[in-house]
Amino acid sequence: MRALLIYPIFPKSFWSFEKALELVNRKALLPPLGLITVAAILPQTWEFRMVDRNVGEIIEADWDWAEIVILSAMIVQKEDFLAQIQAAKQRGKRVAVGGPYPTALPGEAEASGADFLILDEGEITLPMFVAAVEQGETSGIFRANGERPSVELTPIPRFDLLDKTAYDLMALQFSRGCPFQCEFCDIIVLYGRKPRTKTPEQLIAELDRLLELGFDQGVFLVDDNFIGNKRNVKLLLPAIKAWSQRHNYPFRFLTEASIDLAQDPELMDMMVEANFHAVFLGIETPDEASLTLTRKFQNTRDSLSESVNSITRKGLRVMAGFIVGFDGEKSGAGDRIVQFVEKTAIPTAMFSMLQALPDTALWHRLQKEGRLLEQTTANINQTTLMNFIPTRPMEEIAREYVDGFWQLYDSHQFLDRIYRYYLMLGTESPIRDAKKSAGSVGQVLSWTTVRALSILVWRQGIKRSTRLKFWIYLFRIMGQNPKFWVDYLKICGHFEHFSEYRQLVRDNIETQLAEFLEQQSRLQSASIGITEVKANEVKANDVTVKEVTVSESAA
Ligand code: SF4
Numbered sequence: 386m387r388a389l390l391i392y393p394i395f396p397k398s399f400w401s402f403e404k405a406l407e408l409v410n411r412k413a414l415l416p417p418l419g420l421i422t423v424a425a426i427l428p429q430t431w432e433f434r435m436v437d438r439n440v441g442e443i444i445e446a447d448w449d450w451a452e453i454v455i456l457s458a459m460i461v462q463k464e465d466f467l468a469q470i471q472a473a474k475q476r477g478k479r480v481a482v483g484g485p486y487p488t489a490l491p492g493e494a495e496a497s498g499a500d501f502l503i504l505d506e507g508e509i510t511l512p513m514f515v516a517a518v519e520q521g522e523t524s525g526i527f528r529a530n531g532e533r534p535s536v537e538l539t540p541i542p543r544f545d546l547l548d549k550t551a552y553d554l555m556a557l558q559f560s561r562g563c564p565f566q567c568e569f570c571d572i573i574v575l576y577g578r579k580p581r582t583k584t585p586e587q588l589i590a591e592l593d594r595l596l597e598l599g600f601d602q603g604v605f606l607v608d609d610n611f612i613g614n615k616r617n618v619k620l621l622l623p624a625i626k627a628w629s630q631r632h633n634y635p636f637r638f639l640t641e642a643s644i645d646l647a648q649d650p651e652l653m654d655m656m657v658e659a660n661f662h663a664v665f666l667g668i669e670t671p672d673e674a675s676l677t678l679t680r681k682f683q684n685t686r687d688s689l690s691e692s693v694n695s696i697t698r699k700g701l702r703v704m705a706g707f708i709v710g711f712d713g714e715k716s717g718a719g720d721r722i723v724q725f726v727e728k729t730a731i732p733t734a735m736f737s738m739l740q741a742l743p744d745t746a747l748w749h750r751l752q753k754e755g756r757l758l759e760q761t762t763a764n765i766n767q768t769t770l771m772n773f774i775p776t777r778p779m780e781e782i783a784r785e786y787v788d789g790f791w792q793l794y795d796s797h798q799f800l801d802r803i804y805r806y807y808l809m810l811g812t813e814s815p816i817r818d819a820k821k822s823a824g825s826v827g828q829v830l831s832w833t834t835v836r837a838l839s840i841l842v843w844r845q846g847i848k849r850s851t852r853l854k855f856w857i858y859l860f861r862i863m864g865q866n867p868k869f870w871v872d873y874l875k876i877c878g879h880f881e882h883f884s885e886y887r888q889l890v891r892d893n894i895e896t897q898l899a900e901f902l903e904q905q906s907r908l909q910s911a912s913i914g915i916t917e918v919k920a921n922e923v924k925a926n927d928v929t930v931k932e933v934t935v936s937e938s939a940a
Contacts, residue, residue, distance in 0.1 A: 386518070389451035389478075390424060390546070392417040392437040393458050393465035397889055398767055399735045402553070404881035408837040411553040412440040415605060418556040419484055419507075420457045424543040426511045433546055438465060440551040448476045453518070456499075457484035460742070461766045463493075470497045479523065481514060483507060485575055489743040491526070502526040506561075506576070508534035536561055536581050541591050544598055554605045554639075557591050559583055559621060563610040565643060567667070568679045568750070569708075571742040572609040580613030585624035592628055596635055606640035611664075613643070615652060622655040629660050639663040645683050647692035653699040662872075663702040666693070671725040672718060675711035679747075693729040697809050702872075705731050709789070710739035710775050710782045719785025723792050730806040732799075732876050736790050737767045738782060739775075768893035770901060783898045787891050794883040796851045803876050804858040807869050837878065845877055 395401060402414050417437055424433045434450065436443045454473040458466040463486060473480045481501035487494035488504045495502060500523060503510045510527040517525045536558075544555075560583070562576040595604070612618055629636070638661040646653060646664065656664075668689060669681055676684045693703050707722045726734045741748045741757060742765065751757050756774040765772055775782055792798060845855045855877065863870045 386428075386431040387450055387452045388424075388427065388431055388433050389443075389447055389454045390420050390433060390435045391443065391454060391456045391469050391473075392420050392435075392439065393456065393462040393469055394438045395462055396464075396766055396768070397886065398461070399737075399883075399886060401886075402879065402882045404885050405879045406553055406882075408840055408878050408881065409553060410550075410833050410836070412551045413437065414553050415556045415607070416547050416552045417457065418542060418558060418607060420455075421542040421544060421546055422539065422558075423455065423457065423483070423507050423511065424546055425540040426507050428515060433543065435543075435546040437547075437551070438469070440548060443469075443472075448473070448478065451478055453481060454478045455481045455483075457482070458486045459484065460486045460489065462486065467497050470499055474498050483510070485571070488575060489571065495526070500524040505529035506534050508536070508539060533562075533577050533579075533581065536583050537587065539583065539587075541587075541594050544594055544600070549598065549600050553602060555595055555600050555602045555636075556605050556607045557588065557595075558607055559588055559611065560608045560613055560617070563613045563643070565610070565681070565683055566746075567669075567681045569739060569742065569745055569747045571745050574744050576609060580610065580617075582614050582617040582621075585621045588621060589624055589628050592625070592636070596632060601635070604636045604638050606638060608640060611640040611642045612646055612649075612652065615649065619652065619655060622652075622659045625659040626655070634660055636660070637662050639665070641665040641667075643683055644668065644689065644692050645686070647695040648687065650695075650699070653696060653701060657700045661701060663704060664696065665704040665706065666696075668693070668705045668725075669708045670711065670714075670718060671721055672711070672714060675714050675718070678713060679711055690725065690729050693731065694809070697730070697806065700810065702733075702806070703729070703731050704733040704735070706735045706737070707789075708737055708739050709786050710771050712776045714775075714777060714782075716777065716781060717785070718782075719789035723789050726793060727798075727802060730802050730809055732803045732806050733879065734793055735767075736786065736793060738771050738786050740765045740769075740771060741773050768890055770894065770897045779901060780898060783894050787894050790887045790890050794880070794887045796849060796880070796884060797854065799880055799883070800851050800854045800858060800877075803873065804854075804861070807858075807862050807866055807873060810866065810869065838874065841874060841878055841881075844881065 397403065400414060406412065406414065417435075420435065420437075424435070427433075434447055436447060451473075454469075456466060456469060466482075466486065470480050470482070479501070480499045481503055482494050482497070482499040483503035487499075487502055491502055491504055494504075501514055501517070502525075503514045504526065505528055509529040509532055513527040514525065517527070560580045562578060562580040563570070563572050564578050564580060566573065566578065592604075625638070638656075638659065640661065642664050644666050646666075667681075668684065669679070670676060671689055673685050676682070693705070696703050705726070707726070709718045709722065711718075722734075722736065739747075741751050748757070751773045758772050758774065770783060771779060846852050849855075859870060859873060862873050
């Protein structure tokens with residue numbers, strides 16, 4: 386069987402980093418790990434071609450070659466996902482689809498024209514699909530019916546199918562699932578609350594394979610929560626450390642984790658020793674009432690700012706996600722987030738408005754309350770308005786969101802913040818030595834780096850009004866904390882993306898807000914519309930939640 390694997394296009398997002406990737410001559414941040422894992426699970430007697438549409442085009446010869454087309458997508462990739470299914474069907478191809486989007490919304494996936502729906506986790510449903518194809522079936526829907534596979538049997542992803550020069554980072558996965566219960570989270574719906582991990586030997590074999598194939602990027606452990614199973618992570622980290630030492634630290638690692646990482650100094654030390662340098666934390670908001678309401682209890686146990694500072698002081702750069710628009714949230718939530726980011730000197734803070742993802746606890750609650758908006762799943766991303774009726778005016782939340790993003794990525798404010806961050810690290814920070822942090826002199830002075838550096842110096846060191854700060858901070862860091870000057874320049878490179886992206890956020894949100902307000906006023910003049918959203922506190926499942934009443938008036 387000849388299978389063409391297609392990964393649809395992502396819209397521009399906080400994570401797409403276009404301008405920063407241009408600097409280092411890469412096309413996308415991360416490869417489609419799910420799809421190359423699918424290729425590893427399918428029979429190895431099949432032939433595969435992979436086209437990640439974020440880094441390359443499908444040519445007519447690919448369509449002609451394929452006997453079956455397989456797509457995997459997240460909800461944000463919906464538009465191109467549907468377009469590629471159409472393109473395949475026009476050419477008379479059988480199409481199989483899977484991944485988070487078809488799994489969350491199988492009705493939409495079925496309506497897309499796909500022949501096979503391979504839902505839930507592929508370790509269980511891909512063998513069902515293969516059996517059906519081998520029996521000559523031409524369509525089918527395969528579900529795991531609540532069963533969760535052990536990932537100890539998951540084979541090494543087919544990294545060989547990737548264009549190794551296209552990606553800024555490589556992706557590996559150690560665990561699936563998360564023990565927490567955040568109301569808005571789709572991870573626990575898709576992968577459950579009992580984290581399942583690979584063995585250290587499996588992960589080391591994956592690292593060996595990357596090395597063997599000549600990958601030289603950093604490695605993102607894309608686990609939903611890397612420390613969801615702390616016991617197993619503590620077995621893994623010494624193995625990564627020993628492997629890294631043996632191979633002269635070929636990879637730097639970053640990952641995603643819950644903030645209770647700060648309560649475990651031993652774990653943080655182990656991560657730093659294994660050459661982890663950054664960690665993404667879902668902080669969401671400094672407003673404790675909102676955290677409790679959204680069941681993010683793990684973020685309410687300790688002072689959030691103390692936790693961030695502890696992680697930073699250990700030598701792990703914190704990247705963090707923040708959200709506005711929780712039920713019952715008081716005015717000024719956006720400002721409070723900006724103040725928190727400034728106080729903790731988090732260099733890279735992702736900011737978004739709350740969205741209800743399909744099948745999450747939030748989704749079901751809002752559905753019950755009649756608050757989901759029409760076309761709810763049409764296009765959910767960081768440049769779209771909320772997909773439900775919030776408890777305070779949409780306009781107020783949207784303006785706080787745009788203003789917050791604008792402030793966070795103001796060029797002066799950003800440089801001041803990252804400089805404060807490097808001061809916080811301190812000269813005694815146990816973060817990697819120069820060889821591990823900056824790479825060898827040869828790496829630092831590669832042609833790509835020289836080119837990136839020239840563009841950066843031209844834009845930030847000469848053209849922009851922040852030029853003086855850029856140089857002062859660079860020389861101060863070189864003098865006070867020389868291990869980090871390369872890191873400083875890399876973060877300055879990321880700013881190229883953020884400064885463009887904040888404009889995109891502002892333009893898109895303002896356009897949609899104008900349409901939304903116009904629609905509201907049309908509804909009001911027709912005397913049919915939502916007049917009031919009342920939020921009363923009620924106790925449910927030991928959690929104080931808001932009971933929302935949506936009132937409509939009719940002529
Ligand atoms: S900690 Fe993160 S992954 Fe875990 S449930 Fe909450 S949002 Fe989801």
